[in-house]
Amino acid sequence: MFSRLREDIRSVFDRDPAARTSWEVLTCYPGVHAVILHRLAHWFWGLRLRWMGRAVSHFARFLTGIEIHPGATIGRRFFIDHGMGVVIGETAVVGDDVTLYHGVTLGGTSWNKGRRHPTIEDGVVIGAGAKVLGPLTIGARAKIGSNAVVVKNVPPGTTAVGNPARVIDPEQVQKREEKAGEMGFSAYALAGKPDDPLAKAIHGLLDHAVETDRRIELLLRRLDEAGVCRDDELATADKFDPKYLSKIVD
Numbered sequence: 001m002f003s004r005l006r007e008d009i010r011s012v013f014d015r016d017p018a019a020r021t022s023w024e025v026l027t028c029y030p031g032v033h034a035v036i037l038h039r040l041a042h043w044f045w046g047l048r049l050r051w052m053g054r055a056v057s058h059f060a061r062f063l064t065g066i067e068i069h070p071g072a073t074i075g076r077r078f079f080i081d082h083g084m085g086v087v088i089g090e091t092a093v094v095g096d097d098v099t100l101y102h103g104v105t106l107g108g109t110s111w112n113k114g115r116r117h118p119t120i121e122d123g124v125v126i127g128a129g130a131k132v133l134g135p136l137t138i139g140a141r142a143k144i145g146s147n148a149v150v151v152k153n154v155p156p157g158t159t160a161v162g163n164p165a166r167v168i169d170p171e172q173v174q175k176r177e178e179k180a181g182e183m184g185f186s187a188y189a190l191a192g193k194p195d196d197p198l199a200k201a202i203h204g205l206l207d208h209a210v211e212t213d214r215r216i217e218l219l220l221r222r223l224d225e226a227g228v229c230r231d232d233e234l235a236t237a238d239k240f241d242p243k244y245l246s247k248i249v250d
Contacts, residue, residue: 004039005036008035008077008078009022009025011078011097012029012031015079016079016081030063030064030082030083030084031079031080031082033063034066034068034080034083035074035078035080037063037064038057038060038068038070038072038074039074041053041057041060041070042071042072042073044056045070045071050070053070053071064084065083065084066080066083066085066086067088069088069090069092071090071091072088072090072091072092072093072117073092073094074088074094075094075095076097078096078097078100079098080099081099081100081101082102083102084102084103085102085103086102086103086105087104087105087106087107088106088117089106089116089117090116091114091117091135092106092117092118093117093118093119093120094106095120096123097123098120098123098124098125099124099125099126100126101127101128101129102128102129103128103130104126104129104130105130105131105132106118107133108134108135109133115135116134117134118132118133118134118136119135119137119138121137121138121139121140121141122141123141124139124140124142125143125144127143127145127148128146129147130145130146130147130148130149132144133149133151136150136151136152136153136154137153138150138154139154139155139156139157139158140156141156141157142154142155142156142157142159142160143159143160144161144165145160145162145165147163148161148162149165150165151164151165152165154167
């Protein structure tokens with residue numbers, strides 16, 4: 001028991017630079033209190049003392065603002081930062097080294113009995129306000145962005161953002177940034193919201209430009225291999241005017 005408690009305290013120091021002393025973490029971190037009380041509630045739940053489990057869970061909610069159903073399965077070194085408003089449902093399964101921020105919901109989408117809550121694998125980080133709904137799986141070391149609404153499985157090691165959440169392709173993002181740099185334009189400075197329709201449209205435009213350049217380069221390479229003589233002008237695609245793009249956006 002005490003070894004698990006020491007492990008929990010060490011995990012706070014690993015993930016929160018504001019933590020100063022073990023005594024501070026033990027007495028002033030509601031996420032730690034919620035995990036300790038959940039272990040007691042889950043123990044009662046396993047003994048089929050369901051009312052006792054719910055009573056401890058209810059007290060933990062009153063004390064910390066964090067609601068963890070006593071039936072939920074929680075792994076080692078689980079850290080809830082800030083904590084207020086976190087809800088974890090009965091059939092949720094949380095792996096080791098998982099980090100949740102305030103306002104996260106691991107909820108269900110059905111009133112039927114049985115598995116109806118998410119499975120969160122090892123090393124996952126879920127940002128503030130995110131909602132992970134239904135009997136889906138968040139793969140190991142995945143990251144969920146703040147305020148994302150996740151209703152589908154997220155592969156291991158990926159990042160999901162938005163409502164509904166979509167998995168970000170790191171290679172595609174890098175290509176967009178490179179193409180925007182070539183044009184002298186950055187679409188990411190336009191809007192703070194990832195679901196802004198204007199930003200989506202420009203991202204689509206950049207994706208199309210990247211794909212068009214790839215096809216032109218392939219076509220020219222095939223022409224060279226076939227020994228076809230071509231003018232230098234054909235080797236260059238139509239120039240995109242970033243000033244015009246900035247003008248229609250402003």
